[in-house]
Amino acid sequence: MIIGDGIADAAEMDAPARPGNFSRRAFLVGSAAGLGALALAGCATSGAMTLAEAEKVYGPLPNERFPVPAVNVSKINPKYLRRTVRYDTKEVAGTIIVDPRNYYVYRVEGDGTATRYGANVGRAGFLWSGDAYIGRKAEWPIWTPPKEMIQRQPEVAKYAGGMAPGLGNPLGARTLYLYQDGVYTLYTLYSTIMPETIGKGISSGCVGLLTQDMMDLYSKTPVNTKVVVLPA
Template structure:
């Protein structure tokens, strides 16, 4: 298994506190306006377009509140050294990123949240199944841990409140489901954080982008946290 290398991470400055980020962002917007372009990401105008509402979905998806997302977690094309074939998905739970290898030393990078399973499971897998607006059925282990999930033992219908969201990619090994998923979320405040349950979540707008480019049998590498 090869581990890719994100050159942006090598050059990243020390992390700022959330308060410092908010104060700095406010100052930047005040000085340069909403169309100002960050040196490390997309312009605010572009972000509002990419993360805008999705009214034509089965369950209309609201726009992302960009103010709740650290700009470093917004989708972008980055230099990423990897020998993996185009289309390979690499999950980096330590840095809260998911990469799609694009070839020629580049990858599309998505910000993610990571749940318990995302910190304890690593290895190679493949996309064994895909689903749009899936039914969520909590595993017995989760119900034992979180009794509030018991009412959904037979499945929660799809919808905006469903934990798997609009799209889900299911990871398999040797024909067996690993219980590990990459799913979509409408909760921007969770991106770049550990969440109480689940595996790895992307903003719905990012997940639709990844989902549409990812066929069944796509290789997935989950790095150690």
């Protein structure tokens, strides 16, 4: 199932407000103001995973609330598998940088490197860019489509009261919610068990990582972490 915009979570965690960097409208329409100052030069890799390594990293997660199956790594381009890369940036360690043009999400490690994850991103018409921060986090969240999405896709109206957590829930096992000025932007970083979506534009602005990658990023990302979404 494809994520829509305006995802709501009935099991949300409290989020402290923090001043944002620019207007909500600018965030939604994809303003790139202020991003030109970023010194980004990412990205010679430190070496790709072997098949054996990938099968271990992306293996099953039987102890989760809803057991997560292993990723069929044959369905994903190897360049989108998790790896450490050289990444020059002025952003501090822990910052998340989304590169929708190349279908990557980076976590800055602070030593001239970053952890790079393959991602799916917003399809045409739903691309955006700018600065935000993680306002809240959730494990196995409930998904509620917004009114705007129900109008576009009437078939999701049956979930207007919320879709229960589980492998069929579009948000998956872990979700990071993007905020500005104390307000939820309607965009998320979420987890998916569908490797065939990585490296594609499929969602209504949200960004998906393989569940095993999202769990790795989620565990290292506290509330208030800065997120930079580069222009597509």
